[in-house]
Amino acid sequence: MSDTTRPESIREAARGGWFGPTHWTVVLAAGRDEGPDALRAREELCRAYWQPVYCYLRRCGRGVHDAEDLTQGFFAHLLEQNAFAKADPARGRFRSFLLTALRHYAADEQGRARSVKRGHGRPLLSLDHDVVEERFLRDPYPNATGEVLFDQRWATGVLEQALARLRADCQRRHRLEEFEQLKRFLAQEGSAAEYAAVGEVLHRTPAAVRMAACRMRDDFRRRVRAELARLVSSPAEVEEELRHLCVVLTHGS
Amino acid sequence: MSALPRCSACGGWLDERALEGLCPACVTRTTLIEVTAAGQPGAPRPFTAVQPPEEAVSRDPEAGKFGDYHLEVELGRGGMGVVYRARQASLNRVVALKLLPPGPFASEELVVRFRAEAQAAAALQHPHIVRIHEVGQHQGQHYFSMDLIQGRSLAEVGAGSALAPTAAARYVRLAAEAIHYAHGQGVLHRDLKPSNILIAADDTPRITDFGLAKRLSAESDVTLSGQVLGSPGYLSPEQAAGTRGMVGVASDVYGLGAVLYHLLTGVPPFQADNLSELLRAVIEEEPVPVRTRNRAVPRDLETVCLTCLRKQPATRYASAQALAEDLARWEAGRPVRARPTGLAGRLFRWGRRQPVPATAVVTLAVAALPFAGSLGLHRLGVWRLERANEHVYIRVGHDLFRTDPLGRTWQPLPIQGMHVDVSPDGRRLGYVRLGRVYVSRLDGSGERQVAGDAADVRWLDRDTVLYEPTDLTGVWAVDVHTCVRRQLFDWKAITPHGIHGGLSLSPDRSRFAANPQNGFDVPTQDVLVCDLRGSSVGTVWADTPDTTMDACPVWLGGERVVWCRFARPGVDVSETAIVAARVGDTHYETLTEWGDIQYPVAASPDGSRILFVKTFPGDDGHLEFWIMDADGGNARRFLDRTFPRGGLGILGACWWARSPE
Ligand SMILES: [Zn+2]
Numbered sequence: 001m002s003d004t005t006r007p008e009s010i011r012e013a014a015r016g017g018w019f020g021p022t023h024w025t026v027v028l029a030a031g032r033d034e035g036p037d038a039l040r041a042r043e044e045l046c047r048a049y050w051q052p053v054y055c056y057l058r059r060c061g062r063g064v065h066d067a068e069d070l071t072q073g074f075f076a077h078l079l080e081q082n083a084f085a086k087a088d089p090a091r092g093r094f095r096s097f098l099l100t101a102l103r104h105y106a107a108d109e110q111g112r113a114r115s116v117k118r119g120h121g122r123p124l125l126s127l128d129h130d131v132v133e134e135r136f137l138r139d140p141y142p143n144a145t146g147e148v149l150f151d152q153r154w155a156t157g158v159l160e161q162a163l164a165r166l167r168a169d170c171q172r173r174h175r176l177e178e179f180e181q182l183k184r185f186l187a188q189e190g191s192a193a194e195y196a197a198v199g200e201v202l203h204r205t206p207a208a209v210r211m212a213a214c215r216m217r218d219d220f221r222r223r224v225r226a227e228l229a230r231l232v233s234s235p236a237e238v239e240e241e242l243r244h245l246c247v248v249l250t251h252g253s
Numbered sequence: 254m255s256a257l258p259r260c261s262a263c264g265g266w267l268d269e270r271a272l273e274g275l276c277p278a279c280v281t282r283t284t285l286i287e288v289t290a291a292g293q294p295g296a297p298r299p300f301t302a303v304q305p306p307e308e309a310v311s312r313d314p315e316a317g318k319f320g321d322y323h324l325e326v327e328l329g330r331g332g333m334g335v336v337y338r339a340r341q342a343s344l345n346r347v348v349a350l351k352l353l354p355p356g357p358f359a360s361e362e363l364v365v366r367f368r369a370e371a372q373a374a375a376a377l378q379h380p381h382i383v384r385i386h387e388v389g390q391h392q393g394q395h396y397f398s399m400d401l402i403q404g405r406s407l408a409e410v411g412a413g414s415a416l417a418p419t420a421a422a423r424y425v426r427l428a429a430e431a432i433h434y435a436h437g438q439g440v441l442h443r444d445l446k447p448s449n450i451l452i453a454a455d456d457t458p459r460i461t462d463f464g465l466a467k468r469l470s471a472e473s474d475v476t477l478s479g480q481v482l483g484s485p486g487y488l489s490p491e492q493a494a495g496t497r498g499m500v501g502v503a504s505d506v507y508g509l510g511a512v513l514y515h516l517l518t519g520v521p522p523f524q525a526d527n528l529s530e531l532l533r534a535v536i537e538e539e540p541v542p543v544r545t546r547n548r549a550v551p552r553d554l555e556t557v558c559l560t561c562l563r564k565q566p567a568t569r570y571a572s573a574q575a576l577a578e579d580l581a582r583w584e585a586g587r588p589v590r591a592r593p594t595g596l597a598g599r600l601f602r603w604g605r606r607q608p609v610p611a612t613a614v615v616t617l618a619v620a621a622l623p624f625a626g627s628l629g630l631h632r633l634g635v636w637r638l639e640r641a642n643e644h645v646y647i648r649v650g651h652d653l654f655r656t657d658p659l660g661r662t663w664q665p666l667p668i669q670g671m672h673v674d675v676s677p678d679g680r681r682l683g684y685v686r687l688g689r690v691y692v693s694r695l696d697g698s699g700e701r702q703v704a705g706d707a708a709d710v711r712w713l714d715r716d717t718v719l720y721e722p723t724d725l726t727g728v729w730a731v732d733v734h735t736c737v738r739r740q741l742f743d744w745k746a747i748t749p750h751g752i753h754g755g756l757s758l759s760p761d762r763s764r765f766a767a768n769p770q771n772g773f774d775v776p777t778q779d780v781l782v783c784d785l786r787g788s789s790v791g792t793v794w795a796d797t798p799d800t801t802m803d804a805c806p807v808w809l810g811g812e813r814v815v816w817c818r819f820a821r822p823g824v825d826v827s828e829t830a831i832v833a834a835r836v837g838d839t840h841y842e843t844l845t846e847w848g849d850i851q852y853p854v855a856a857s858p859d860g861s862r863i864l865f866v867k868t869f870p871g872d873d874g875h876l877e878f879w880i881m882d883a884d885g886g887n888a889r890r891f892l893d894r895t896f897p898r899g900g901l902g903i904l905g906a907c908w909w910a911r912s913p914e
Contacts, residue, residue: 138268156272159281187279205706217284221284246281249281250282250286
């Protein structure tokens with residue numbers, strides 16, 4: 001094998017972090033509960049899932065403060081029970097596992113109202129509830145179930161995280177202007193006139209802009225997969241989750 | 254009820270605050286499902302540049318009130334601020350209050366550095382140093398208060414006419430003692446000149462503006478504008494050259510000598526019609542001997558003065574104290590230790606008349622003068638060669654600029670381009686604009702298009718440029734006279750996504766180094782080394798797979814390539830460093846600290862030195878240009894500039910080329 005053509009899978013693994021030493025399954029299963037890697041892995045999981053959890057709880061009729069408390073309480077509960085480590089790949093997708101756990105938790109909590117007292121203990125994460133609450137109130141599908149809302153928030157969150165990482169990398173490399181100009185082509189293939197107009201700004205030919213937009217879509221796709229890979233418990237889940245994400249986001253619009 | 258707008262393409266609800274305003278459904282359909290969305294394309298969103306908020310300098314509406322101070326009379330005004338006589342209300346004392354212009358303090362980091370320096374200066378307690386009382390900030394404006402000296406500065410005392418040699422020697426001796434004390438406290442003045450030395454009522458000097466003004470101007474983009482630089486006629490050559498690594502005690506010794514020169518002759522050591530000519534003279538020319546201007550100056554005092562003004566820092570007095578002692582000897586009628594211009598000076602002058610063989614001079618001088626600052630002399634020799642025919646081309650946004658490795662000139666080129674390369678015969682430029690390859694003369698005249706749809710361009714020989722079309726069909730060669738082109742090879746055989754940031758030809762132009770990319774602008778960690786038929790002849794790559802390269806690798810001498818590495822291995826923060834590796838190695842060496850050093854990297858034409866650019870978080874427009882040796886030693890900043898486009902990535906790339914100019 002030539003030195004320059006290492007298997008694509010190795011590159012992908014390196015890029016997406018599957019099975020890497022910092023992947024959450026590895027970190028949490030190793031039982032180094034208070035290590036910085038474990039904290040970061042938990043934080044990453046919580047950050048990705050707290051908005052869906054919060055929206056689910058709100059849609060299930062919880063008030064703003066209740067939903068806030070229960071969100072914190074749910075993640076605290078998961079960590080206490082070391083539930084993340086129990087998310088066995090053989091038992092299905094992590095997202096489904098989480099939703100099931102949430103349903104049980106919310107039902108249990110119903111009986112012993114406000115067992116998670118406000119101000120009791122340090123909140124797990126400082127969460128910007130206001131922004132999410134505003135989004136929740138503006139949600140255009142008031143009749144969708146909590147489960148549907150959970151999935152929508154999760155899917156949009158994955159895209160947003162991928163886009164944020166793409167933006168950050170472009171900024172690092174002084175390509176922010178290219179990012180700003182090209183990102184609209186993630187949402188739709190441009191017309192010849194649009195590529196030409198962007199080319200004027202970026203000092204490139206329309207053909208080069210079209211090519212750059214195409215590469216950006218490739219890259220974004222790769223980053224979405226990488227985001228999903230961060231949140232699942234095995235590589236096999238990624239394609240499945242990607243399919244589900246596409247269904248969730250294109251359904252009903 | 255929802256107040257959301259609808260996506261103009263698919264008609265779905267659109268939360269403009271989610272996903273940067275993009276429609277998630279459309280993104281999913283277009284990018285993830287890879288089916289082109291049908292329907293009307295949305296109107297392009299207007300692009301808005303991010304402008305840093307201008308912090309207005311405001312003072313209390315009550316006239317003359319500035320915090321704890323009441324401003325009474327304006328005493329002076331210059332590029333570095335305004336000085337007032339002010340009464341400090343809480344202590345009921347009269348002080349001099351200097352208000353600094355808000356401009357240079359764009360970044361927090363600069364403010365921190367300024368304050369650290371100001372605090373050090375404020376700690377100085379010496380009878381001949383103006384005491385700084387307070388360093389502070391009021392309503393966003395930085396200021397410091399200091400002793401109010403009733404008296405004139407040496408600029409006024411010595412205006413236009415020479416002082417008596419004994420008076421001049423005494424003032425400078427007392428100033429030198431004070432400067433020596435400051436050096437012992439770790440504080441450099443950096444900007445000694447007659448206007449910074451005040452004469453108090455007891456007829457002794459008080460030195461002011463320690464380090465502050467100079468530090469400020471060094472950090473601001475207007476260093477070379479002349480206005481802020483103030484009085485470059487008193488500046489040491491190492492400061493004029495912008496080689497800040499060499500600025501030290503000897504630079505202040507030079508400044509004291511320059512003040513003495515002015516007091517003895519009535520004029521600064523160097524004068525010129527314009528700034529660049531003045532800086533050139535400071536670096537290259539010997540000052541007119543003191544006695545040529547004023548026969549009344551004794552020969553020994555002239556020797557003392559010219560010893561301070563030597564070009565090589567190491568051949569001046571070793572300390573300000575040594576200068577003070579020699580002046581004391583002269584005042585006492587005893588012989589001085591300084592000797593008239595010696596071997597080093599003669600060598601320097603000889604080298605100046607014959608710039609090209611200066612390397613030989615340098616070698617000789619280093620061998621002949623082991624105790625006379627061989628490093629300084631060597632460095633000066635290197636500067637001379639660099640200046641003779643080397644240029645640095647820098648792209649900022651779409652604009653091209655030409656400077657030199659001393660950073661003394663800054664010349665916008667009348668062309669725009671994404672890449673620029675100088676032909677091997679040094680007579681033409683090749684560059685890419687709007688995706689097309691052009692060639693022109695060095696000054697940008699005679700521009701001709703030689704190819705279309707190109708990502709980058711490099712000269713292969715005096716008649717041929719290589720370019721890389723954006724359609725990933727590999728590398729093509731085009732004859733710049735006939736525009737006949739041929740494909741050398743196809744990227745598909747080597748790296749399916751093409752390369753990132755262009756290719757770099759080996760010094761013998763038989764091979765190139767490039768960084769394969771992995772999708773849209775996604776560099777990999779690899780360096781690819783190929784011959785011009787596209788056959789891989791060697792690879793360098795890093796031993797840690799989770800980081801990437803940040804710029805095109807650049808070929809140095811000795812089978813080494815250098816590049817900027819993005820993300821420190823094992824650390825989850827964005828840091829970069831310049832690294833180098835030998836072709837075929839799987840390990841790299843790190844040449845700089847990990848930090849905010851960023852691409853681009855350029856190599857000197859002889860491969861012995863590396864140019865790189867530092868940027869600062871939160872201050873996108875501020876760039877520092879550094880040069881170091883190929884092994885990472887002798888790093889020195891030669892230029893810094895601030896560009897008015899905060900928030901946007903503005904730095905493009907830079908190239909270092911030699912030309913017959
Ligand atoms: Zn849409």
